[in-house]
Amino acid sequence: MTQDTVRPAEPPAPVPTAARGGWSLVLPVKPLALAKSRLGPFAGARRPELALAFALDTVTAALACPLVGRVLVVTQDTCAARQLARLGAVVVDGEPDGGLNPALAHGAEYARRIAPRAPLAVLSADLPALRPAELARVLGAVPPAGRAFLADTPGIGTTLLACSPGARLGPAFGGGSRARHAAGGAYEIGLPDVPSVRRDVDTGADLAEALALGVGPHTAAVSALVRPLGQRS
Template identity: 60%
Template sequence: MRPERREGARVRWTLVVPVKSLTLAKSRLGAAGPGHPPRPALALAFALDTVEAALACPAVRGVAVVTDDPLAGAGAAALGARVLPEPPGGGGLNAALAHGARSVREQLPDGAVATLNADLPALRPMELERVLGRAAEFPRAFLADAAGIGTTLLAAAPGMELAPAFEGRSRARHLASGAREILLDGVDSVRRDVDTEADLRAVLALGTGPRTAAVAGPLRSASRPART
């Protein structure tokens, strides 16, 4: 039996954040050149700014980072996140997310679990709280990315399987799986992930966390100050 809709319920979430090897991450940002920050440094900055902002959200009880990258793992642990190794045998992003969710539920069988992309460096804790508050109204729910094609957050209420279907056109797959789409205005920082140079400039315009602002300094000439 599915849990009842919990309109307005106060739920605290454990977030699963996947971080791939930094040397392989963000390939669509292109090779580093004069005045352009290296991709691994950007990927690490994105991930740590995301984790720090997520941990500051009142609706979040904890963050589990799934990674085999030593730098990302050490940085996340220093912020207070739990670090989990990637599942044996690999399996890609969805396998890592399912593994993370199972590990969380082993400790918190009745806990609410959500995934969050690791490339949300403009993330604002209060906007994330609004998204998670809406997610608590449904058994499974997701937030589409700024392009309306992918997904930046997928949430599963207590007792519900996460069933992640990320990569590519994941918005359509999550809709087809029965997850409810979260429709909110004013949560741009939770939608704006970074895959391309244009995405990076967009998050810099929103105002990023301090690590991304420092690493991406050469690209910030037309951007707002870093997020505080």
């Protein structure tokens, strides 16, 4: 299915978030040595440091969102796990060689064990400009039953996939995930003014857009140490 043929279902009428409890958010963090390979030409040897900075700023903002009850990070990276745990995240060891979507399903199962009545969402860990208020608006737009997702800035991928308590999450992340999540029956959240929740970062150009939005302190500090955006080797 192409982007133009995506036809989201109509959402049910919303219910107050307070009636649904605090959200559980699950974030995936790759081993830092392997993360954000497309940033290599821009960030050089600081690429792992920049990937960690993205995750730290994303988790910090997510924990500050008033609708979020807990943040769980699925990772096998001991450095990332240690620093994210200090922020207050619950660290869940990812399944070895399972890939992104199995790791997210694993994290979702863990989240349901510790908060079985809470609504659940998977959030990209590379949202360094994330604003707690914008995340709250997105979570508040999730229907009370079923599944919903938010597309990334280009409209091809997905930065957030949510489901109600007891519903199957069914993550299908990877290239073209917007079309896959829509084809799987998830409702697409169409909020137009939540750029910080849509702007994930894979390239130097993506980072330039995130910096223009205003990134968190960890990303700002590392970004100041790498080559100027757009400078060629």
